[in-house]
Amino acid sequence: MQQNRLFEIIYILLRQGRATAGELAQRLEVSRRTILRDIDALSQAGVPIYTEPGRGGGIAIMEHYVLDRAVISDEEQDQILLALQSLGAAGPLDSAGVLGKLRAIFAKDETDWIAVDLSRWGNAAADAAKFDLLKNAVLYQHVLSFTYASSYGAITQRRVYPLRLVFKSKAWYLQAYCLEKRDYRTFKLNRIGGLAAESETFDRTGLTPPSIENESAPPPVVAHLSLRFTQAMAYRVYDEFDVENIAVEPNGDLTVTVDLPQDNWLYGYLLSFGAGVRVLQPRCVARMLCQAAEGIKNLYPPQ
Incomplete structure (x- = not known):
């Protein structure tokens, strides 16, 4: 817990330049005495604080300070930056701001070799707004209401x-x-x-959702x-099924063997391929x- 708080103190000071012990105590929800002990610990660890x-004074870190590589290894730094760059492209994160600050802390050169957009085609703004509302409701423990x-x-x-927000299977x-x-x-x-996020909040103490695989709901009926x-559907087949489940026929058609839940979703999914x-x-x-x-045909009687 203290290690996380020490890193947060460094981040705050590098971001805004300086802060008083009282401001840090309020921000991190600890006592002023605890902040002063943390400042001593950082100083003893070699941080130039x-x-x-x-008036106008406060706590600060010397300019051009770079976080000691011994605290977070190069590999760990790269993993943090890659994860944020990947998720940030979806819109919920301020990727430019967060990544820029962390690159400055880690003394990393600007890199932009991966871009991941998890929103749907033509719906990026709405998806990002929905995700941002959900993220804040999880973080700040606000009750949500919606139709499903x-x-x-x-x-x-x-x-x-x-x-919890989970990304699984696309x-x-x-x-x-x-409730x-x-x-x-x-x-x-x-x-x-x-x-919609309600003004009512909740205490998440003791609330731990099971993993998606281990939910108590009965498992769906699965069809083998x-x-x-048809060959014309190859682009979707390779997008949506594992290669090892696909067999190419002599005429170019593709045969797929797969287990899928046998419910209304399955029939809608298969119909999306039309005659393909x-x-x-x-x-x-x-x-x-x-x-x-x-x-469907009966919805459109002959004219």
């Missing part, structure tokens, strides 16, 4: 204690304690609508599928897909 008495569309087509109103999820269900639930961000895609996919097995999925396609 000093105090100036009187389940994979079974039901739309329900939820109030939750937001606990999608962001919110893990939260649901309606009185249990932990995982919500896919793209299915959340009408999102054999799918035949044929379900070889199981036959029950092929029949359900035909029924879904027939239902």
Whole structure:
């Protein structure tokens, strides 16, 4: 705990130049006496930190100070910068500001060899705003309210204690304690609508969501599928399935064997390929897909 606080003190002083012991104590939620002990510890560790008495004085670090490499190794520094650069491209982080400050602390040259954008095409601003609201609700423990569309087509109103944001299998999820269900639930961000942060806050002490793999909800029914895609669908097949599950046929078609949840999502997903996919097995999925396609056809009677 003290080590984290010492790093935070260095970061604050490098960012704003100087601060009083009282300001640091309020910012870090400790006593002024604790801050003074931390300043002594930093000084003994070789950090060129000093105090100036009187009006306009305070605690400061000598100009051009670079964080001792012994505190954080070169490899650890690179990992921190890479992680922030990757996530920052999605919009929730002030990547330019945070990365610039950390590069200055670590004395690293400017690098921009990776760019990761986790937002959807044409929806970057809305996705970033939603993510920022969720992030702040998790950090500052604000109750969230929203509507949620389940994979079974039901739309329900939820109030939750937001606990964790998780990126898994090409999608962001919110893990939260649901006040309606009185249990932990995982919500896919793209299915959340009408999102609002309430003024009510909560205490997250003792609230630890399970990992997504170990949730108490019953596992979905899984279908072992054999799918035949036309050659024109190759770009999506290689985007969305593992290479080891893809077999190229002599005519250029692609056969995919994969296990997927057998629910409404599956039929919508398969329909997104149009006539570019044929379900070889199981036959029950092929029949359900035909029924879904027939239902779509019936929406458009001949003129």
